[in-house]
Amino acid sequence: MNRTTLSLLAGTAALAAVTGFATLSSPQAASSTAAAAELPVERTSLLCPAPSTSEVAETSYTSFTPVTKDTSDDGKAELKAAAEESDGQSQSKGQSKSKAKSKGKKKPAKPVLTPKEPGTPVTGDTSGGDAPALVGTAEGKFAPGWTVQETTEVAAGAGRGLQGVNCSAPDTEFWFPGASTAADRTDYVHLTNPDDSAAVVDIELYGKNGALDSTLGEGITVAPHSSDPILLSTLTEEKQDDLTVHVNVRSGRVGAAVQALDDKLGGDWLAASTDPSGSLVLPGIPKDATAVRLVAYTPSDSDADLKVRLASPSGLITPAGNETLHVKGGMTSAVDLGDVTRGEAGSLVLTPTDDSVPVVAALRVVRGKGANQETAFIPATRPVGTRATVADNTAKGSTLSLTAPTGTATVKVTASAGSEGGEAVSKTFTIKAGTTQNVEAPIPTGLKGTFALTVEHVSGGPVYGARTLAATEDGVPGFTIQTLPDDRGMVAVPEADEDLSVLQK
Helix, strand or coil, rough: CEEEEEECCCCCCCCCCEECCCCCCCCCHCCCCCCCEEEEECCCEEECCCCCCCCEEEEEEEEEEECCCCCCEEEEEEEEEECEECCEECCCCCHHHHCCECCCCCEEECEEEEECCCCCCEEEEEEECCCCCCCEEECCCCCCCCCCEEEEEEEECCCCCEEEEEEEEEEEEEECCCCCCCCEEEEEEEEEEECCCCEEEEEEEECCEECCCCCCCEEECCCEEEEEEEEEEHCCCCCCCEEEEEEEECCCEEEEEEEEEEECCEEECCCCCCCCCCEEEEEECCCCEEEEEEECCCCCCCCCEEEEEEEECCCEECCCCCEEEECHHHHHHHEEECCCCCCEEEEEEECCCCCCCCEEEEEEEEEECCCCEEEEEEEECCCCCCEEEEEEECCCCEEEEEEEEECCCCEEEEEECCCEEEEEEEEEEECCCCCCCEEEECEEEEEECCCEEEEEEEECCCCCEEEEEEECCCCCCEEEEEEEECCCEEEEEECCCCCCHHHHC
8 A cells, every 4th residue: 555655853743622713792692591503623733642763663644534514615734743844953862852953944844744635534654763743733624523543563672563542632631540660661651742832741650559759750841842752760760560640731731642662562552541530431442352451540539449340242241350449549550350351342331339539540451472462552531422533444454342331322433435545435333231342344435545434423322432453463463442532523602692793883
């Protein structure tokens, strides 16, 4: 498959949604209960972390915007390196890309990926360890539901296998349960600043006994239009298998993701958990998972007691020996669930046994055996909501998993046109209450290249989803999992009760 080769220069990329403004036309309208209209967002930003430092890394980017009604006829979207280009740029060994000194004159970074039309994916490739973080902005018809997938194949070394991440929106707070400073792990927090002013960030680490002593994570400055990978083991001397990383932005905003690399078990990106909540859903555990580890943390002073259940194809079941999980306030708890899915599709559902206490959680999933093992992560996620999209799917190797934990639901799944040819196709699925289904997702007619899958909620209870990409190389089952939260492509805008524009004449 031929893809446009990208010329990439530095760091990570960001997503922020800017909606259309609604003007209330009279004083009475400001306090009225007029119905809110659902309108498409007008501007969106995305941040993609620097994919790898490995010289044998091969990375692909896929940009896609679903077709959305009531958008403007024009607009644009582009991805470009987070840092500026410079003539004669040099970088000393081991120096952060964003802090490298330039000997030449700086100039704006060139776009490296520019979509042409909504409804059709656009792809690009890069190789080696110098690929930067990317900052993306979409406007007009390209903004609602814009998604960018970053997928990297690493042939050898720590983290070898398939690594994938959805480029995400900049924000001011992130939770990452499932990180580690163990001897066989090399975990980085990638921070990307898309804005014109510096961001100041605190990184807090919480282990099995609470907060780890460290002042090195306080007041980290991320320069404008730059990306910094922060090695967790440089923030603390403590070696802990299971950590929760809290990224708190004092000023500005950043994109954040954790790259977890294991010497023996491969590696992947750990995306942020959804906001702390009393009940959580972690969808899309592969049916052939050989080991599943649940990591949870509560920022509350109170302990959390959680009921642990697996949503299987036949309904909700309780894993034998792991009926509940006790999470002490301010401490990270972890439990091995083994091959909990036992050859069937599954999603983990966490609910309070008594009083609800806010929790964040993630799963570390292992496939394969012996020397041929690979790792991926599933964070707790928001429901599909109105619509969710995941890009970079192929006719073989992609699995779409959907779960409806509380009530039967109907969804519409659309496979987009292919990046190099093909026509979109849609199917409707009913997911029974309490079950998880690996659905037979549609494939574009006459597919050439890759395609996107868009899931739309039609009726019934909330639906959660995840997509697994799999590719076996030299007997090693490489895979990566991305969840499908609502794309927040639509926004509620209050309707004006009156038009008083005539009074301005």
